[in-house]
Structures are given as structure tokens and as C-alpha cells.
Amino acid sequence: MPLFASWLRLASPTAKMDARPCASHDSIAIVEKPDALHAQLADSRAEKVRWLVQSIVETHAQLLKLPHFRPGKAINHLLGNLVAVCSEIHDRDIVDKVLSNPNVQGVLLSLRQICAQAESCLELHWAEHILAGGPQSPDEVLARLKTFPYYENYEELTRLELCAILSATKTPPRRVAFIGSGPLPLTSLCLLQSLKHDALLARLAPATPHPPNGTAIDMSVLSPATDPLILNVDYDPAAIAASLTLSLALGETGSGMEFICAEATSPSKDLAEFDVVYMAALVGMSQAEKEGIILQVVDRMRAGALLVVRSSWGLRSCLYPEVDLATEGLLKKLECCVVVHPYGQVVNSVIVARVRQ
Known part of the structure; x- marks a missing residue:
């Protein structure tokens, strides 16, 4: 029974007082509840780690299937999702478990190389796009x-x-x-x-030096x-x-x-x-x-x-x-x-x- 409900029962004028309240099943449940919450939290964290590992490894596998890394619908979607996943903030324990996972370790170098190639292709595409269409x-x-x-x-x-x-x-x-x-x-x-x-x-920035006796300074000399x-x-x-x-x-x-x-x-x-x-x-x-x-x-x-x-x-x-x-x-x-x-x-x-x- 929830602790708040137990308080309501004890406060009720028609409630029968337990002669041994500290030995009640409700009190035992209260002691056990933190352990259950801790287990649930641990399961939730482990599931988070599994999901992050799976997202990173599967995205890498999908990127390897692409014919090239030039901008396009498929690569934009995959890299957009990857950046979103990797930009999330997690505590050090979760990050360490994800990065030390053997499956992640196995793709890490390849994944960084793909990101480097894709970024270079993206920049080159935009440099050409910006200048396209004549003067x-x-x-x-x-x-x-x-x-x-x-x-x-x-x-x-x-x-x-x-x-x-x-x-x-x-x-x-x-x-x-x-x-x-x-x-x-x-x-x-x-x-x-x-x-x-x-x-x-x-x-x-350092101040421009004052010329002595009002002598003009040649700014073309200072400019370089x-x-x-x-x-x-x-x-x-x-x-x-x-x-x-x-x-x-x-x-x-x-x-x-x-x-x-x-x-x-x-x-x-x-x-x-x-x-x-x-x-x-x-x-x-x-x-x-x-x-x-x-x-x-x-x-x-x-x-x-x-x-x-x-x-x-x-x-x-x-x-x-x-x-x-x-x-x-x-x-x-x-x-x-x-x-x-x-x-x-x-x-x-x-x-x-x-x-x-």
C-alpha cells in the first residue's frame, strides 16, 4: 500500500490503530520500494545504453551501403539522425559504456572517416552551388x-x-x-x-601610436x-x-x-x-x-x-x-x-x- 494511503488511514477517526505499526506489511513495502526503484532505474539505463549502441552501429551499417557520400536525401537523413543521437547529453557512466562497447569500438574509426568524407563532400557541393549560375x-x-x-x-x-x-x-x-x-x-x-x-x-586592440609633434603617420605603412x-x-x-x-x-x-x-x-x-x-x-x-x-x-x-x-x-x-x-x-x-x-x-x-x- 502506498505510504500516502497509510497516512490517510491513520488519520481517519474510524480507523483501527495497529498495536504494532512498525511490524506492518506497509512498512516492509516502504523499505523494499527503493530497491525496486533502483532496479528499475538500472534497467532503464541499461536499455538506454543498448539503444544508443544499436543506433550508432546500425547507422554506420546503413552509411556503408551508400554508393557515395555526396549530399542527398539518404545521407542527409542518416547523418542528421546520427548527429542528433551523438549530441544528446548523458552522464559519464552511460557515455563510457557506449564508447567501450565492442560493437561501437569496431566501427568508430570507420564512422569518423565517413563523417570526414561526407563533410568534405558537403562543403565542396555548397562551394560550387554558391558560385553556380554565372557572374x-x-x-x-x-x-x-x-x-x-x-x-x-x-x-x-x-x-x-x-x-x-x-x-x-x-x-x-x-x-x-x-x-x-x-x-x-x-x-x-x-x-x-x-x-x-x-x-x-x-x-x-593596441592603440595606434600618436605621431610626435603632430607629424602625420603614413597609414599605408601601418596597414599591412x-x-x-x-x-x-x-x-x-x-x-x-x-x-x-x-x-x-x-x-x-x-x-x-x-x-x-x-x-x-x-x-x-x-x-x-x-x-x-x-x-x-x-x-x-x-x-x-x-x-x-x-x-x-x-x-x-x-x-x-x-x-x-x-x-x-x-x-x-x-x-x-x-x-x-x-x-x-x-x-x-x-x-x-x-x-x-x-x-x-x-x-x-x-x-x-x-x-x-
């Missing part, structure tokens, strides 16, 4: 760019990363290198616009040092060609974007001139691979510069590899400053680290 004005190109389904997500992620960067340095960066920029360099474009036009960043510049680096010639064409078509919006086709580990490009170097989430598919790349990138950066690494957390690591910068090898080169894990629509986490002296 357009820069405003028309920008308007079409903003119809990209995840444009707002990139804006949110860029704001998140810029805030993380500003928490680790007193001065907004002026020269940024983005490794793994892809065919549609939305982060670079969003970051560039913020560095050019954001009023808060303008207040944080003060105007923000973002170098986009990608190993894929098609990605560089598409992003360069788009940047030029954007006119002033794309002014300040530069491009180079190179591997992330290529020594051909010295990174010492950059205040911040980004490493995209799809550069390296495992912790070991990412660590090797990071060490080679950091060796080409100057002391005190910032490295921004995109990572993941929770079940989102099914989509992008999780990165740990707190390893013995990386801690010798880097001082971790900020780690941010978003809980909303933004999927990637962000790590900001400073190159040691």
Missing part, C-alpha cells in the same frame, strides 16, 4: 553563402573560439593560420569579419601590420581551388584571406609569423595521429603563440576524435590555457594552448 555581385555571393544550412553553427563556434582565445591573450590576433580549412572556409571568413569589424575587439590576415592551409588541391574562388567572389568580405596547398606537417611554410594557428577537427583521425601532427606544427610556431585545436566530448567523439593535450609529449611543448565543451547545437569542443618558451 554575381559580392553581396549576392554572400547572401547565398548564408543559406548554407550550418552557417549559424559556424558563427556560434567561431564566437566560442574567439572568446576562448581572448581569455588566453590580451591582444586580438592579427595573423591566423587555419590548417585543414576545407572547400568552404566558413570559420576563416567568420573569424576574419570579427577581427575586422567587432567593436569589442577594436577596443582590445594591422589588417587581419588568415592563411588557409589544406592538402587537397580541389578544396583550395574552391575556397580561393569563393573568397575572391566575396570581394571585400574575402579580403585578407590567403591560401596554400600543403600537408599539415609540411615544413615548407614557417608558422612563426602567426599569432594563432588553428587545427581543424578532421586533421588526424586518432589521438596518436593528432599528437604527431601537433608536435610538428608547434615546432614551426613561435614561443607564446596560441594553438587552437578542435576536439569533441561525450558521444560527439563518435563524429570527431577527442584530443588530449595533457600528454607527456605535448605538455613539454604546450601550456593548456582553456578547454570549452559546448552543450548546444555546436558539436566541436575547443582547446587553446600556448607554445612554451
Whole structure:
């Protein structure tokens, strides 16, 4: 009998009082009820884990059946559902049980590779779509760019990363290198616009020096040092060609974007001139691979510069590899400053680290 009903019986003037209330069956039921609830909760959690494992593994199987990973109804549906499942927030116990499941472990690398290929295909498709249909004005190109389904997500992620960067340095960066920029360099474009036009960043930027005795300063001399510049680096010639064409078509919006086709580990490009170097989430598919790349990138950066690494957390690591910068090898080169894990629509986490002296 429920406890509340027992109280009603005891409060009733016609109820017969039990001489040994502590020995009643109702009291025994009350003691046993938490155990029953605990068992039900455990069953519910186990069922949740089974459902998550099944969703991830079955989605992977369906993705493997597709003839290609270019945008289309089937892949959009499958990846949309996968992102929704992996973006749910669960406690550490459930996440650990899902990620350690042998069936999930067996598909994890393949699933991340599929997501990487699908994302590259999506960006290339949209870069071509935006520029299709003949000559357009820069405003028309920008308007079409903003119809990209995840444009707002990139804006949110860029704001998140810029805030993380500003928490680790007193001065907004002026020269940024983005490794793994892809065919549609939305982060670079969003970051560039913020560095050019954001009023808060303008207040944080170093003041323009006052000329002595009222002497005029040649602003054309100062301009190259003060105007923000973002170098986009990608190993894929098609990605560089598409992003360069788009940047030029954007006119002033794309002014300040530069491009180079190179591997992330290529020594051909010295990174010492950059205040911040980004490493995209799809550069390296495992912790070991990412660590090797990071060490080679950091060796080409100057002391005190910032490295921004995109990572993941929770079940989102099914989509992008999780990165740990707190390893013995990386801690010798880097001082971790900020780690941010978003809980909303933004999927990637962000790590900001400073190159040691």
C-alpha cells in the first residue's frame, strides 16, 4: 500500500490503530520500494545504453551501403539522425559504456572517416552551388553563402573560439593560420569579419601610436601590420581551388584571406609569423595521429603563440576524435590555457594552448 494511503488511514477517526505499526506489511513495502526503484532505474539505463549502441552501429551499417557520400536525401537523413543521437547529453557512466562497447569500438574509426568524407563532400557541393549560375555581385555571393544550412553553427563556434582565445591573450590576433580549412572556409571568413569589424575587439586592440609633434603617420605603412590576415592551409588541391574562388567572389568580405596547398606537417611554410594557428577537427583521425601532427606544427610556431585545436566530448567523439593535450609529449611543448565543451547545437569542443618558451 502506498505510504500516502497509510497516512490517510491513520488519520481517519474510524480507523483501527495497529498495536504494532512498525511490524506492518506497509512498512516492509516502504523499505523494499527503493530497491525496486533502483532496479528499475538500472534497467532503464541499461536499455538506454543498448539503444544508443544499436543506433550508432546500425547507422554506420546503413552509411556503408551508400554508393557515395555526396549530399542527398539518404545521407542527409542518416547523418542528421546520427548527429542528433551523438549530441544528446548523458552522464559519464552511460557515455563510457557506449564508447567501450565492442560493437561501437569496431566501427568508430570507420564512422569518423565517413563523417570526414561526407563533410568534405558537403562543403565542396555548397562551394560550387554558391558560385553556380554565372557572374554575381559580392553581396549576392554572400547572401547565398548564408543559406548554407550550418552557417549559424559556424558563427556560434567561431564566437566560442574567439572568446576562448581572448581569455588566453590580451591582444586580438592579427595573423591566423587555419590548417585543414576545407572547400568552404566558413570559420576563416567568420573569424576574419570579427577581427575586422567587432567593436569589442577594436577596443582590445593596441592603440595606434600618436605621431610626435603632430607629424602625420603614413597609414599605408601601418596597414599591412594591422589588417587581419588568415592563411588557409589544406592538402587537397580541389578544396583550395574552391575556397580561393569563393573568397575572391566575396570581394571585400574575402579580403585578407590567403591560401596554400600543403600537408599539415609540411615544413615548407614557417608558422612563426602567426599569432594563432588553428587545427581543424578532421586533421588526424586518432589521438596518436593528432599528437604527431601537433608536435610538428608547434615546432614551426613561435614561443607564446596560441594553438587552437578542435576536439569533441561525450558521444560527439563518435563524429570527431577527442584530443588530449595533457600528454607527456605535448605538455613539454604546450601550456593548456582553456578547454570549452559546448552543450548546444555546436558539436566541436575547443582547446587553446600556448607554445612554451
